[in-house]
Amino acid sequence: MSNNKMKFDTQSIHAGGEHKNPENALNPPIFLTSTFAFENTDKVDAVMNFESDDYVYTRGNNPTLRLFENRMAELESGSGAVAFASGMAAISSVLFSYLRPGNKVLVHKTLYGSSYNVVTKVLPKYNIGHTIADLADTERLSEWVDEQTRVIYFETPSNPNLSIVDIKKVCEFARSRGIKVVIDNTFATPYFQRPLELGVDVVVHSATKYIGGHGDVVAGVAVSKDSDYITSLKFDYMCEFGGVRSPFNAWLLLRGMKTLGLRMRQHESNAIAAAQFLQGHAKVAEVFYPGLKDFPGHEVARAQMDGFGAIVSFEVKGGLEAAKRVVNNTRLFKLAVSLGDCESLVQLPAAMTHRGYDQESLKQFGLSAGMIRLSLGLEHIDDILADLDQALAQA
Template structure:
């Protein structure tokens, strides 16, 4: 496997974990579309199951295509090991099950993905694993939320969909004082823009469906850890026995998408900045939320943690749900769809879509109001995106 610690990240995204000499000279990573593997002998099978000999057994336990992906994402996030899952939620649930037991407590950033919130409710109802959602605005606030039974701190930054930021160094400082694990959902940034492990975080995860794939045709999740032994334990217990593993074909598609991540993210970010400048003074907009807005109250945190402002913008329109739906219904080029990170520009209404599972009172505490829309800025020409938005604004 190719490893070169001197490579820049853009180079590692194309080459890390793969040596064509080991695969009959194939330039592209081969797709090993197989469920199981043939042993040379019964004795070899015994040794592999006993862990005495390296090698493939069954694709739920390991697959050559998937292994390249796991090595590549580990390098991209500057971690020790990676694991690939069938969805982002499979990665979320696996790591939270790994770091908790019955009656434990989790401190969470107050804005989290709706299905993550749903999983936390399952943990609470079935295993009395409680959680508190806090703004994490200061180190003191985080400290105050820690209880004797707290085992981990779970963070999204930027927060979905309000674009609030969490100071990762402040979180890590508190975690170290209490021997807590820190988990960061880095989906909104991708490892090209932000690498939480470099701040001392323990685990970073992605819905790889989004920017890492970038083409809207894969459901997948990735997890990277800073401790190789702990990641091996997670692989051999929670991942193996829960079984939420990625298919070889989806891993192959992800590897193809990751090769172009840097150029795509640069374009997403450049387009988002242009769109932000258009929206911030629009007569039908109340407020725009974008991490690299120099008036953003957490702009200094954004500059410290993020390479660019990313490709996501949220904004509130003058009005409520009715006006938001009118705007969405009159768009043509901009597609009405949940998800993000695709080549196409996508818009959605979090209150009735991605965060609809969150009770209204809790949702509004997060800042997810009926007037809030989230826009994933695509790769189209900005003049065309703005023209489509402008004609739709005329209907509200």
């Protein structure tokens, strides 16, 4: 079943094409096989010449991976997707696919720590430069690019301070300069934001997070409207770098995706309540959440998103020491990196996910040492607020 008119909640269960399942199994089987046997050499020639979409070897393709890719492509309004072993495999492969020695990438000033490391530490080894700027200030885009800039890369909302970048404005500018736009849509998921509809060239995800949703798998994906690009990304990069995902993990993601919309609604409802609670709390200095009316990116987020997501960051009065007392005293919230799980998680980005930033950059990019990031889970909101309240009492 494949029908673009289906609603998101239906697509996330049914999209991706009809599958011939043995014994009429309702759920797709997991094809745990590394290789596929051919009937004869004609079949070999057909698939090697891209005349048939039969399977050869799981590093190139596999029915469970293909179903995941097709479903993800439909959810993101793309024409194809490539499944990767992790979000970082997807991000680094897409950047390498577009950038050549001598080129530059323009990135937003706040990025997930490992993405920042790829841009500032790995790419320079291949003579690929970067400019780091506040892409929320779209009026200044032309100041930050030159003839060598081939890619603009950012997250919106960004990790960990939820800053919002106007996707349409960046894409309009980039198109006028022949620059590709790549966006990490991990925080929003396609349930709340579909960047390809706004002009983005490639969407990447850490599918480890909300797409899987249960904290039991590490995975990534890249989606695009350009099927030639997807073929090249798959066979020239994913397949050759070898960052392939296990079919078992693809199956776990397919299972998780069935409830993506349902989960995102509940995650977000908990996040809105938590953000409002924190905003009214005497020990809290600042709350970062795009759903708050006075948050700087609120209006842009409202225009380009269908919801605000479920990550809330905040600073407590008393700085790092007070923040440590809060995260060391939560009971329901587990002190852990990652996000998007059923369990509520808490962490200190400067000491954990964003440790790759040096102290100077942290300051420059507005990430304080004491910033606390919450990933609101699916527990009952009364228990979530009670836990925050008792932990804040220790601040």
